[in-house]
Amino acid sequence: MAIDPSSRALIARLGRDYLGHHRRGILLAILCTLLLAGLTALYPIVIQQGFDRFSSGDTTIAWMIPPVIIAVTCLKALAQFGQAVSVQAVVLRVIEGVQNDLFRALTRADLAAVTADAPARHASRFTVDAAAIREALTKSINGGADVLTVIGLVASMVWLDWQMSLIAAVMYPIAVVPILRLGKRIRRASGGMQERMGETAAQLTESFGAARVVRAYRLEAQEEGRAARTFAELRASLLGIARIRASLDPMLEALGGIAVAAVLAFVGWRVAQGEGTVGEFTGFVAALLIASRPVRALGSLNAALQEGLAGLSRVFAVMDRPRLVVEAPEAQPLPAGQGRIEFADVGFHYAGTAEPALEGLSFTAEPGQTVALVGPSGAGKSTALALVPRLHDASAGAVRIDGADVRAVTLASLRDAIAYVGQDAVIFDDTAFANIACGRPGVTSAEVEEAARAAAAHDFIAGLPQGYATPLGPGGGRLSGGQKQRVALARALLRDPRVLLLDEATSALDAENEAFVSAALARLRQGRTTLVIAHRLATVRDADLIVVMEAGRAVEQGSHARLMAAGGLYARLVRTQFGPAEPQPAA
Known part of the structure; x- marks a missing residue:
């Protein structure tokens, strides 16, 4: 033959x-x-x-x-x-x-x-x-x-x-x-x-x-x-x-x-x-x-x-299939630090697209600060967030954490320093304990329970038929949307990261669950550098820095009060959402 x-x-x-x-x-x-x-x-x-x-x-x-x-x-x-x-x-x-x-x-x-x-x-x-x-x-x-x-x-x-x-x-x-x-x-x-x-x-x-x-x-x-x-x-x-x-x-x-x-x-x-x-x-x-x-x-x-x-x-x-995001041959562990994030003239192109997703994006998040990325849909907010843990690599410029270019450090040390919570909480078809513990393998039951309490998740998990040993089903089918999000927050808390990435973490929740999750998020943000994406601008009113993005660029930066006084894109977005009334601070 x-x-x-x-x-x-x-x-x-x-x-x-x-x-x-x-x-x-x-x-x-x-x-x-x-x-x-x-x-x-x-x-x-x-x-x-x-x-x-x-x-x-x-x-x-x-x-x-x-x-x-x-x-x-x-x-x-x-x-x-x-x-x-x-x-x-x-x-x-x-x-x-x-x-x-x-x-x-x-x-x-x-x-x-x-x-x-x-x-x-x-x-x-x-x-x-x-x-x-x-x-x-x-x-x-x-x-x-x-x-x-x-x-x-x-x-x-x-x-x-x-x-x-x-x-x-x-x-x-x-x-x-x-x-x-x-x-x-x-x-x-x-x-x-x-x-x-x-x-x-x-x-x-x-x-x-x-x-x-x-x-x-x-x-x-x-x-x-x-x-x-x-x-x-x-x-x-x-x-x-x-x-x-x-x-x-x-x-x-x-x-x-x-x-x-x-x-x-x-x-x-x-x-x-x-x-x-x-x-x-x-x-x-x-x-x-x-x-x-x-x-x-x-x-x-x-x-x-x-x-x-x-x-x-x-x-x-x-x-x-060759990987584009690879570890540099001389990669070193992420240096010790408090989570300072710097975007230095960052550009990014998606494969097969002519228009850049990001172009000349620059801002700095100091240790412990909360920086909000806001702007219309398609402005590049989620793309910018994805560059921090190297889900994609910048086409130009650099993203730095504590002074180190993320492309020059080991992927394991980089991602171990970061926790991510998105709009759609990812729940695996496993027990409540396993879903939280996967944030830091090898943890004890007491540490998992402590993280669940901090995320306001302990009470409803304890009420499940087998408590923390209860299988949550495919996609967390046993839980409501707010409960799923609190399990995801407990996972992030247990990870104890220096950098926290939040992508519309409360936008899909009702008022009661949003209050629970917002309180847990406030505890999670303490002492950590946080990048947050939000279309509901009331949730970012108290951010230390608001970066307003449009067409992949940062067109405005500043506090809520300063941006409102400037009367630019951010002020127009706020008026579009709330009319002449000022949004109230998030809980």
């Missing part, structure tokens, strides 16, 4: 990085395979001996043949079981390793690279692509067993009658050319099918996630139409592959039938010439028929292999 250089590289990498770690399991599979192939090849010879002994009248030995057949069959069954289990043990461990490496690559990839695709598309690589790789790997390893079995059966045929073996030898190689051509078509079609699978998963996730909007706006028919088109495209892709794969077995079946017919015709001619024995003929046909299954399996191997290689190519492409 011809393999192109890219496929060879993929197979070599799979063997080096994954299969090479399971030599013991592979050795066991090889031993079982050799035993299975040898016993299968022995079967036709036992049949030939039985028929010839009976035909010659040697009944003493002939009656021993049935027990021998039973023994061979039982041993073959044991070898088959051992081979199947050992192969799957190796294959599943390899797939587990690939999935772990893929997940590690995605969790450590640049934020921009991960958000470029819908979550369902990423998930499909762990399911659809992994299934294709698993099937290809299983069939490839089993293909080795099939090759050995066919070699053993060919040896049996040659031993029984070398002339009849030539007839069979001529037939099956004819199928190689169409098999290889079909394999190339399947690999091309597999790429489209995997793409359709990813699109289907993404569309379903999006539609079910928007269930409230779909019903409120009566979009059921629209979503059903969208889903129907997606399912039709998926069906067409799957049917295309099914058509190609379905042509393999009938082609090999027909060739097998022609081979048997040719052998029978040749045997008829030889019998007419008075040559050969019934046992030889029976054993040979048995070997030929037994060989049909592994030969068909080898014929379909290329199709499965091409699909698996297509999936492997996509998975390795994700693993090999």
Whole structure:
């Protein structure tokens, strides 16, 4: 089977990085395979001996043949079981390793690279692509067993009658050319099918996630139409592959039938010439028929292999995607300090966009100060916040914490010094304790409870069925929005950061929950440098510094009173929200 250089590289990498770690399991599979192939090849010879002994009248030995057949069959069954289990043990461990490496690559990839695709598309690589790789790997390893079995059966045929073996030898190689051509078509079609699978998963996730909007706006028919088109495209892709794969077995079946017919015709001619024995003929046909299954399996191997290689190519492409946010070779830990943040003439471009997201942004947050970033939507506030923990890297200028450029320090020390609380509190499908403790692994129960009390979360957590050991469900489904936010604040408090990043942390809450969360935020901000984004300007009235942003630039800076007196963009935003009345200080 011809393999192109890219496929060879993929197979070599799979063997080096994954299969090479399971030599013991592979050795066991090889031993079982050799035993299975040898016993299968022995079967036709036992049949030939039985028929010839009976035909010659040697009944003493002939009656021993049935027990021998039973023994061979039982041993073959044991070898088959051992081979199947050992192969799957190796294959599943390899797939587990690939999935772990893929997940590690995605969790450590640049934020921009991960958000470029819908979550369902990423998930499909762990399911659809992994299934294709698993099937290809299983069939490839089993293909080795099939090759050995066919070699053993060919040896049996040659031993029984070398002339009849030539007839069979001529037939099956004819199928190689169409098999290889079909394999190339399947690999091309597999790429489209995997793409359709990813699109289907993404569309379903999006539609079910928007269930409230779909019903409120009566979009059921629209979503059903969208889903129907997606399912039709998926069906067409799957049917295309099914058509190609379905042509393999009938082609090999027909060739097998022609081979048997040719052998029978040749045997008829030889019998007419008075040559050969019934046992030889029976054993040979048995070997030929037994060989049909592994030969068909080898014929379909290329199709499965091409699909698996297509999936492997996509998975390795994700693993090999170069990261833009990387640690400098000489990176040092973040120096000790109180959390002074400086944006020095910072610029930033998102990939593929002409307009800068940030341009010439400069401001300083002194230790312990609260600096608010305000401005219209699209002004670049969230982008500026993302540069502090290096979710993105500045294209120009520098972001410094305690005098150190964030690009020159280790990522671990940088991010350990920062806590982030966003508008949508992230709650993992784990216990309340684990959701808080992940802010600082290795903490005690007392420290978790202390953080929960400071975040006004202890009372409702204690009231859960199992207290802190209660699973909170996917996305924190057991909690209200305000409760989720307080759990997120407890996580940030436990982290004890020198820098706190708040992105609309109270904007989605009702008045009562906002009061709870605002009080917890006030405790969290004490002694820490805080950058806060807020569209509700009443929440930033008492900030030490307000940076007003527009089109990626800082157009105004100062206190609330000073900016109101200046009558610029900030004053207009305040009047737009509150009219002529002054906003009251946040609780």
